[in-house]
Structures are given as C-alpha cells and as structure tokens.
Amino acid sequence: MTRVYHGSDHIIQYPQYLGGKKDNDYGNGFYTTEYEDRARSWARLNGTPEKAIVNVYDLQIDKLNIVDLNEQGVLAWIAEVVSNRGISEENAAIVGERLVELYKPDTTQADIIKGYRADDSYTQVIEAFLLNQINLYEVERLFYKGSLGNQIFLKSEKAFEKIRWIESYMATLTKEDKENDMYVRREVSKFLGERMKAILLDGFQVPGITARYAIQNKLRYQGDGTYDHTSIR
Structure with missing residues (x-):
C-alpha cells in the first residue's frame, strides 16, 4: 500500500476514470504524488487561498503495470510530456515530434506512470532543450533544482479501482515556502535567459547531449543516468 496525495481546489473522494484533461503531462488520468509538501504546493497553485485542498489516499499498486520513466531516462520523459502537452513554438515542435518518434515509451498497457511533474512554468525548460539551448544534463538539473517531485499518474480503469480516499485538509504554505518557490523559478528563467x-x-x-544530437543518434539509456552515444541507426 502506498500513501499518495493530490492537490486541488476541492475534496475528491472518488477520482473519476477519464475525468481529467488530455493535455497534461501523461494524458487524461489522475495525478498524485508521494510527496505531501508537493501536494500542498500544487493545491495552492491549482486552487485559491480560500480553497486549496490536499486529498490523501491509499493506493494499492501491486499487480498493476507500472511504467517508471525515471528508469528509462530523461529523453523518454521529455518525449512522453511533449506527446501529451504539445509544444507551441514551431521550431521546437518540429524537433519534439521527431524526439517522440524515437524515444516515447510504450504506455498503452500501463496502469500507472511514474515520473517528474512538468508544470506550465517549467515547459520553457523542455522548449529550450528542443531548441538546442541547453543539454540533457541541464534539463535534469533544472527540474531537480525546482524540486517538482515525482508524480504517480493513474492511467487505467484498473488503477482507479485501487485508490481509496482517506481524508482531506486545507493546504497552507508558509511565506518561506512561497519565497523559495519564486526564487527557484526566477533562477531557472535567469539561467535560460x-x-x-x-x-x-x-x-x-x-x-x-542536445536535442539535435539525440535525434541524429538514437541513444540507448544505460540505466544509471547515462546514455550510450553509439549510433544504432
């Protein structure tokens, strides 16, 4: 049994299968996290000061098909996010489509997907990578810097049958929490600028490893944070 959290503007006792939006990180489903502090932050982001709710659940993940993007490398994660969220900048979108063709993992049979959360303000990092302005290591470092945390995404109807609501409470963030979050976002924007x-x-x-290099040389993830630079085209 895994304890997970979901930040929202209302209490959600019964998450609905296919009740979300398609253009989120991993598609239409229910997004949770094992990190309670992140859920509080997301509640404040998605809600209002008067309605910022953390929902607490138990999730039974045994016997579920789990695709962990952390085990497949940052390129797989970027490809998965791009395939669902899309990219507005035309040149970045062209590169993104090719990256999806080469590196998107097969999630058709997944019950659960695990991976980073890419909120709207951090999509600029992915776009900068697709435009060859930063390398793969820098993408990972910037997301760690933001402490966005892992999310556990319920994708299949079977997964929705395994989640049970425990309680909900009002989310509060301290002044220090808010200032730290704003500071990190400013630092990310400053670095990209x-x-x-x-x-x-x-x-x-x-x-x-830039996006150009990754699409010219189909890379193999080694499982330890590195890639085999030998072309297998």
Whole structure:
C-alpha cells in the first residue's frame, strides 16, 4: 500500500476514470504524488487561498503495470510530456515530434506512470532543450533544482479501482515556502535567459547531449543516468 496525495481546489473522494484533461503531462488520468509538501504546493497553485485542498489516499499498486520513466531516462520523459502537452513554438515542435518518434515509451498497457511533474512554468525548460539551448544534463538539473517531485499518474480503469480516499485538509504554505518557490523559478528563467544571450552574442555552443544530437543518434539509456552515444541507426 502506498500513501499518495493530490492537490486541488476541492475534496475528491472518488477520482473519476477519464475525468481529467488530455493535455497534461501523461494524458487524461489522475495525478498524485508521494510527496505531501508537493501536494500542498500544487493545491495552492491549482486552487485559491480560500480553497486549496490536499486529498490523501491509499493506493494499492501491486499487480498493476507500472511504467517508471525515471528508469528509462530523461529523453523518454521529455518525449512522453511533449506527446501529451504539445509544444507551441514551431521550431521546437518540429524537433519534439521527431524526439517522440524515437524515444516515447510504450504506455498503452500501463496502469500507472511514474515520473517528474512538468508544470506550465517549467515547459520553457523542455522548449529550450528542443531548441538546442541547453543539454540533457541541464534539463535534469533544472527540474531537480525546482524540486517538482515525482508524480504517480493513474492511467487505467484498473488503477482507479485501487485508490481509496482517506481524508482531506486545507493546504497552507508558509511565506518561506512561497519565497523559495519564486526564487527557484526566477533562477531557472535567469539561467535560460543568460544561456540565450551567450548563444546569440558570443556564439556559445552547447556541449553534451542536445536535442539535435539525440535525434541524429538514437541513444540507448544505460540505466544509471547515462546514455550510450553509439549510433544504432
């Protein structure tokens, strides 16, 4: 049994299968997390100061088919998010489509998907990668910096049968929590801005695994945070 949390603007005792939106990180389903502090933050983000609710559940995950994107590498995670959320910038979208073709994992039989959460303000990081402005390591570092945390996504009807509501409570964030979150977001935006300036004015060339390199060389994830750079095309 796993204790999970969902931040919202209302109490959700009975999560509804296919009751969400298709253009979220992993598609239409129910998003939870094992990190209670993250659920409080998401509740404040998705709700209002008067209606920010953390819903608490027990989730029975044994005998469920789980796709853990953390075990498949950052490229698989980016491809999964891009395939569901889409990309508005035209050039980034072109690269994103190719990345999806090469690296999106098969989640058709998944009951649950685990992986990072990419809220709206952090999609700029993915877009910067697709535009070859940052490398794969920097994508991962920026998401760790934001402490967005892992999410557990209920995808199948079978998964929805395994979740049980325990309680709900009003979410509160301290002034320090808010300031830390704003600081990290500013730091991420500042880093991306400085990188663009270096590329445009100084001719800086991004080292490491960029999106261009990843689509020119189909890479194998080694399972330890690294990729095999040998082309298997």
